[in-house]
Amino acid sequence: MAYMPAGRQLGRAIVLAAAIAAAATPALAQESLQASRWDEAIRMPEAPDLNPDPHIVEIELEARVEPFEVEPGLIVDAWTYNGMIPGPMIRVNVGDRLIVHFTNSLPDPSTIHYHGLRIPIAMDGVPGYSQDPVKPGESFTYDYVVPDAGIFWYHPHVMSAMQVGFGLYGAFWVEDPAEAETVAVEDELVILLSDMAVNKQGELEDPNSGGSAGMAFGREGNHVLVNGKKTPQLLARSGAPQRWHIINAAKSRYYKLDLGAGFTFTRIGGDGGLLEYSVEEDFLVLGVGERADVIITPRGASGEELMLRSQLHDRGYGSTELRSIQDLVAITITDQPEYAGSPLPEVQLTIVPYSAEGTIRREMELTLDQDAITKRFEYGFDKVPYWKARPILADLGDTQIWTINNTTPWSHPLHLHGFFFMVLDENEEPVRPYEWKDTVDVPFKETRRLLVRFGERPGTWLFHCHILDHAAGGLLTAVHLALPIEDFKPFGAGAH
Ligand SMILES: [Cu+2]
Structure with missing residues (x-):
């Protein structure tokens, strides 16, 4: 592969090197720029630490x-x-x-x-x-x-x-x-996006509602929650950066985040930590299970309200019809003076991709079939649902390129347990900026290529769609790593 320097690369290849450019603004981030209680209405409680050992x-x-x-x-x-x-x-x-x-x-x-x-x-x-x-x-x-x-x-x-x-x-x-030195934004918030399905009787919806067709689509909740709340409030000082760590924990819903005209997301990290360098995005699309680490800078007059919204995202047949844009977080500009600090330092890391030397190639098709008589839908990797599947075999030290072709009418956010991968472009070069992923959206009728390395930790590691109905409907398999195939135990019911 042309993009690799000679020699072997180790799995843990993020080097928080001295390659921090433009770090000439040390005063920026050491204290909060926000009003007291700016995040009180949205911040999630932490699990109390019962152990006095600081580590x-x-x-x-x-x-x-x-x-x-x-x-x-x-x-x-x-x-x-x-x-x-x-x-x-x-x-x-x-x-x-x-x-x-x-x-x-x-x-x-x-x-x-x-x-x-x-x-x-x-x-x-x-x-x-x-x-x-x-x-x-x-x-x-x-x-x-x-x-x-x-x-x-x-x-x-x-x-x-x-x-x-x-x-x-x-x-x-x-x-x-x-x-604290590389990113230098003191005001940080974790935002967990989810939804919940409640029926007309005011009870949790039957998880099998809509039967096999409901499974094939992927059931979305009718109540969208942010940190467990509907449209919680957040205060923001105009011009002051905030760092948000965002998780899509919904069971089927994608989010296309939008802060409104004139505002962008500076994406600095993804699933597995910081990116090689930051990128400006107008919208932030998160498939189920994906995460993003972003810096945002709200601006406005005192009392003005901005809204973090989710725009419609087409994840396949019927996913945008009769749907509305969702309000997620109501951001109110405080009466603090506009913050006019120095620009943010650039995030610059050295990330070394896995060596593609001796790569083993695998092709997989994501399939959806319907039984001619029962009309039931069944997802599979290469037409094999998880309850009939054999695992993907790998040995310690393997680097593999997986070409995944989604032939179904819906997108699938695929999640690999236990290992990071990189997404490759059409030329089989890792997509820039480099980033470590564990979940990748494979849009309907499209193909994605992944570069993955299995450097340690033998075991049977699941690889499945994180639209959890799709996993239950068949779209789940595993990597059987450094174990004899005779030791493979078939996927049990309910293991998804
Ligand atoms: Cu799926």
């Missing part, structure tokens, strides 16, 4: 049914972590050890999967490959070192279309103290 974060998460107010006067019996939707935010520094004491007080088995984290298979939360499902009344302790900085999230991996739809998800923010 160990030890928390308790209990999954249980609790009343949840979807909007004023509309209360449903939702599925929560510690009684909250989203669950409490896990906040750690990169390199910390995290211990999660998980107790399942739900009526069904569950687990916790840590989306995007490159942790051992035993901590990945997938029944059959990581652990047994945690039965009602039982507990399980997750315990691992957090390897990468970035914005991640957690959710169950048992019947997840139902369990995530009922409210089980939370943000997982891994900070790198060194970023």
Whole structure:
């Protein structure tokens, strides 16, 4: 491959090198520029750390049914972590050890999967490959070192279309103290986007509503939530930058974020930490499971309101008809004097792509078939649904290029557990700016190419659509890494 320097590259290739350009504005970011309580109405509570060791974060998460107010006067019996939707935010520094004491007080088995984290298979939360499902009344302790900085999230991996739809998800923010110098924006906010389906009787919608056709489309909730609230308020000082870490934790919904005319998103990071360099975007499209790290700079007169909205995004047949633009966050400009600080320093990192030397190529087709008699829809990789699938085989040290052709009428945000990849362009060069991804949108009737490397951690690692109905409907397989094929256990029901 032309783009690679000679020699082998290691999997962990982000070098927070001294290549920080234009870092000549050290005074910018050390204190908040915002009004006190600027984010009080939107900020998510953090899980209390029970461990006095500064490098160990030890928390308790209990999954249980609790009343949840979807909007004023509309209360449903939702599925929560510690009684909250989203669950409490896990906040750690990169390199910390995290211990999660998980107790399942739900009526069904569950687990916790840590989306995007490159942790051992035993901590990945997938029944059959990581652990047994945690039965009602039982507990399980997750315990691992957090390897990468970035914005991640957690959710169950048992019947997840139902369990995530009922409210089980939370943000997982891994900070790198060194970023205070590279990014230099003090005012930071985590924004978790989700939705919830409530029926006319005021109860959580049946997760099988609409039958097989509902599955094929991917059921979206009718109540859009931001950090568990409808259109929460945020205060902003005109001209002062804010750094937002955004997660799409909805079960089928895409977001096309828009701050209105004249405002852009400076995207500095994605799924797996900072980008090689920042890019200006008018809109920010997030497929399910994807994340973005952005800097925004609201401007306006005192009392003026800006609105963060989601515009319509075409994710396939029937996805834009009869839909409306969603208001997400109402931003009110404070009466503080306009901030006229120095421009932001450029984010400049050295990211070295995986070596494509000795690459193994795989082609996959995302397929949707309908049974001629029952009319039931079935998704698959190459027409094989997960319950009949054989895994993708890989050995330690493999670099693989996957060409994924989506022949179905809907887009699919595909998520690989446990490993980062890069998206390649038509010439098989990594898309610039370089970034590490764990979830990639493969739009309907399009093709995407991924460069992935399996450097460590043998195990069976899922690869599936993060429209959770699609995974349940067949669009799930796995990488069987450095294990004999005889050891492969077929995908169990409910492991999605
Ligand atoms: Cu899908």
